[in-house]
Amino acid sequence: MSAHAITRRSWFEADARTRIHGLVDAGSFSELCGPHERLTSPHLAVLDLPVAFDDGVVVGEATLDGERILVGAQQGEFNGGSVGEIHGAKLRGLLDRARDTRPAAVLLAIDSGGVRLHEANAGLIAISELMRALLGARAAGVPVYGLIGGSCGAFGGMGIVARLCDGLIMSEEGRLGLSGPEVIETVKGVDEFDSKDRALVWRITGGKIRRTLGEATLLVDDDLGAFRGGAKALLARGAPLRGLAALDADQAALAARAQRHADARDGLDIWRALGLPDAERLAMLDADAFNRIIDRAETA
Amino acid sequence: METFTLDLPSTPANGARALCGVVSSGNLEILVDTGHAPDRCRIDVSTSAQGFRDTWEAVLADAVARHPAGGLVLSINDAGATPAVVSLRLDQVLESLEQAS
Numbered sequence: 442m443s444a445h446a447i448t449r450r451s452w453f454e455a456d457a458r459t460r461i462h463g464l465v466d467a468g469s470f471s472e473l474c475g476p477h478e479r480l481t482s483p484h485l486a487v488l489d490l491p492v493a494f495d496d497g498v499v500v501g502e503a504t505l506d507g508e509r510i511l512v513g514a515q516q517g518e519f520n521g522g523s524v525g526e527i528h529g530a531k532l533r534g535l536l537d538r539a540r541d542t543r544p545a546a547v548l549l550a551i552d553s554g555g556v557r558l559h560e561a562n563a564g565l566i567a568i569s570e571l572m573r574a575l576l577g578a579r580a581a582g583v584p585v586y587g588l589i590g591g592s593c594g595a596f597g598g599m600g601i602v603a604r605l606c607d608g609l610i611m612s613e614e615g616r617l618g619l620s621g622p623e624v625i626e627t628v629k630g631v632d633e634f635d636s637k638d639r640a641l642v643w644r645i646t647g648g649k650i651r652r653t654l655g656e657a658t659l660l661v662d663d664d665l666g667a668f669r670g671g672a673k674a675l676l677a678r679g680a681p682l683r684g685l686a687a688l689d690a691d692q693a694a695l696a697a698r699a700q701r702h703a704d705a706r707d708g709l710d711i712w713r714a715l716g717l718p719d720a721e722r723l724a725m726l727d728a729d730a731f732n733r734i735i736d737r738a739e740t741a
Numbered sequence: 742m743e744t745f746t747l748d749l750p751s752t753p754a755n756g757a758r759a760l761c762g763v764v765s766s767g768n769l770e771i772l773v774d775t776g777h778a779p780d781r782c783r784i785d786v787s788t789s790a791q792g793f794r795d796t797w798e799a800v801l802a803d804a805v806a807r808h809p810a811g812g813l814v815l816s817i818n819d820a821g822a823t824p825a826v827v828s829l830r831l832d833q834v835l836e837s838l839e840q841a842s
Contacts, residue, residue: 456763476760476772479816489742491789491820493764494772518765 450665452590453614457499457514460550463665464588464672465503465512472501473538474531482525484560493519496527500535502544506673511539514550517593522553524598525560529567536574540581546676547578547585549606554621555597568598575605584608584680588668589615589657594646596621607680608658610671611648613728617656618646644708644724649731653711654698660735662728744787745794749802751782753811757841761834769819769827771834775812782810788819800824801831808835 452460461470474480476494485492497519503512513535515522524532532549539547556564575585587606589595594616595603603609603617611617620628622636622645635641644650651657658675661667705711712720717738723731756775764770769788776783782805786797804810808831815834819827 458760476770477758477774479772491742491764491787491818493770493818494760494816497764516763518763518768 449662451663452588452612452665452668453592453663455665456518457497457516457550457552460588460591460665460668461499461501461503461512461514464548464550464669465505465510466507470501470503470512472499474500474534480527480531482527482557482560484525484557484563485520488559490559496525496531497522498528498531500531505545505548505669505676508545508676510546510548510676511535511544512548512550515552515591515593515599517552517591520557520559522551522591522593522599523555523557524553524564524568524571525557526563526567528557529564529571533567533570533574536571536578536585539578539583539585540574543581543583546672547583548588548672549585549602550588550591551595551599551603552589552591552593553595553597553599554593555599565598568602572598572602572605575602579605579607579680579682582682584675586610586658586672586675586680588672589617589648590661590663590668591615594618594621596624604656608675608678609651609656610659610661610668610675611651611657612661612663612667613643613648613724614663615648616642616646617648617651622646640724641707647708649723650708650711652731652735653708653715653717660728660732667728742787742789743791743794744785745797747784747786747798747801749782749784749805749810750780751805751808751810751813753779754782754809754813754835754838755841756812757838759834759837759841761837762830764818764820766820767822767826769817769822769830771830772816772818773834773838774814774816776814777812779812782813782815784815784817786817786819788817788821790819790821796824797827800827804828804831804835808832808839810835813838
């Protein structure tokens, strides 16, 4: 593993453009509505706050193993990757373009706490338009895959967007949820959720528990090449639109899960309840070793 | 926010477009576009830190004296970066142009 670590390029540490360049075929990315067009947030300007030339999101076209795809990546460092009016419109436009031009897939590198609260209703409307456009692309037969491994994870409205995707690729460090740990701690107190306890946060919202519960399709290591490999695997797998019966089955499975793990306070409780071997050690394993255990449990 | 524009002398750069940095606390982004006069560099600064124009002018004049930046327009969105970080980002984006040419 140490030899591998030298060649590893962290997804977590990379910015949005570096993530895209690590994902797609070299030299194939062409950006749409890029920073030189200066589509900046009018709301942040009114509030006298700094703007970004790309409003914290990068969208465009590229190829992955020669297949044409559309790709978007949120910039977690700019206002927590939050979805403002322009930011949301760029992602919505990307998904509308997918509906109209039928690429092989849309890849969304999510890194966001959700709606940009500064933009109030405009941000909320933007994220609802984004959800609608995502479902529109899927209905047109274009699979949409989310990739989560940044410092902001996928929370709030972007947590919902993530779960609307055909599949999710996550690293352990990537986190997925609705209300984030800090929000829960603020509202319910530190006894409910200690957001400073990173190991706890990862066991409850991180990629490993999401993979265990089936919400993440693939768990990968924190590495640009591993995310690219995951994207290629999902693209090869395809994602036919599922019918009403499958959705009803999903709903029943979720209800059963909520009942079965109703008393769980920690991801560890769930790993124990599922009877996984050495549940205490699962958090320490790399992605390959963890996946082997989960795959074995799923086929058993 | 405080905004101002500087027009500084510099040796001609190989004009190109570039972007570096991210607007986050203590950081900034610099967007490079092509301008007009080949021996002048125009710099538009938008910063959340009020009252540091003298410091900005010193850091920016130093950067365009060290690197060929004539014929370029630099647009800066700053969220309170220190002078050292501003200087580093300027080096980064101007060196990326030199390497690309």
